[in-house]
Amino acid sequence: AQTVTQSQPEMSVQEAETVTLSCTYDTSENNYYLFWYKQPPSRQMILVIRQEAYKQQNATENRFSVNFQKAAKSFSLKISDSQLGDTAMYFCAFMKDSSYKLIFGSGTRLLVRP
Amino acid sequence: DTAVSQTPKYLVTQMGNDKSIKCEQNLGHDTMYWYKQDSKKFLKIMFSYNNKELIINETVPNRFSPKSPDKAHLNLHINSLELGDSAVYFCASSQYGHGNTIYFGEGSWLTVV
Numbered sequence: 001a002q003t004v005t006q007s008q009p010e011m012s013v014q015e016a017e018t019v020t021l022s023c024t025y026d027t028s029e030n031n032y033y034l035f036w037y038k039q040p041p042s043r044q045m046i047l048v049i050r051q052e053a054y055k056q057q058n059a060t061e062n063r064f065s066v067n068f069q070k071a072a073k074s075f076s077l078k079i080s081d082s083q084l085g086d087t088a089m090y091f092c093a094f095m096k097d098s099s100y101k102l103i104f105g106s107g108t109r110l111l112v113r114p
Numbered sequence: 115d116t117a118v119s120q121t122p123k124y125l126v127t128q129m130g131n132d133k134s135i136k137c138e139q140n141l142g143h144d145t146m147y148w149y150k151q152d153s154k155k156f157l158k159i160m161f162s163y164n165n166k167e168l169i170i171n172e173t174v175p176n177r178f179s180p181k182s183p184d185k186a187h188l189n190l191h192i193n194s195l196e197l198g199d200s201a202v203y204f205c206a207s208s209q210y211g212h213g214n215t216i217y218f219g220e221g222s223w224l225t226v227v
Binding site (some may be wrong): 032033037039042043044046047050089091095097100101102104106 | 149
């Protein structure tokens with residue numbers, strides 16, 4: 001069974017600085033997809049970034065980028081130039097290629113300090 | 115213009131009652147989901163429908179019954195509510211196909227007292 005681990009329950013960062021959130025996963029699959037979702041206090045789950053395992057290039061979306069290390073089964077999220085609106089829970093999620101199920105980690109609560 | 119909308123957003127009800135949560139998506143997707151987020155923020159899939167056909171049915175009590183009248187709607191009915199059913203229930207949708215991004219609604223916060 002696949003598992004997703006986020007080892008940092010809480011993190012904080014000063015506004016305008018950079019922070020990295022960790023995620024590791026366990027799978028025997030070769031093809032799969034990885035996601036980061038953001039859940040602000042409003043509770044809505046918002047997609048931040050998506051990575052296809054067969055693509056070696058790390059995905060980026062504006063200030064958000066990932067460091068995808070397939071051999072190490074690691075998928076960290078880097079947030080550059082942190083903004084107050086980045087304060088949220090961040091969830092790492094895994095989906096194997098033959099499935100439609102997202103398997104979530106336990107989340108990391110990020111606080112951006114002014 | 116909300117893409118995945120759920121009603122109600124908040125629901126407080128007594129143990130033993132029956133309640134429904136409705137979900138609609140206007141993204142043109144053909145696959146819809148129900149996820150449950152417990153008090154520790156842990157998210158887990160419950161059901162998924164593709165074109166009104168059930169494709170994922172996790173180990174969920176029989177008191178939970180999803181219904182999809184068409185591919186744009188997926189409702190969740192819960193019978194005989196228990197205290198442990200208190201959670202946030204998220205509806206979501208995607209286009210059918212492995213690895214496609216799943217888009218979530220705002221969640222329905224159910225409190226059973």
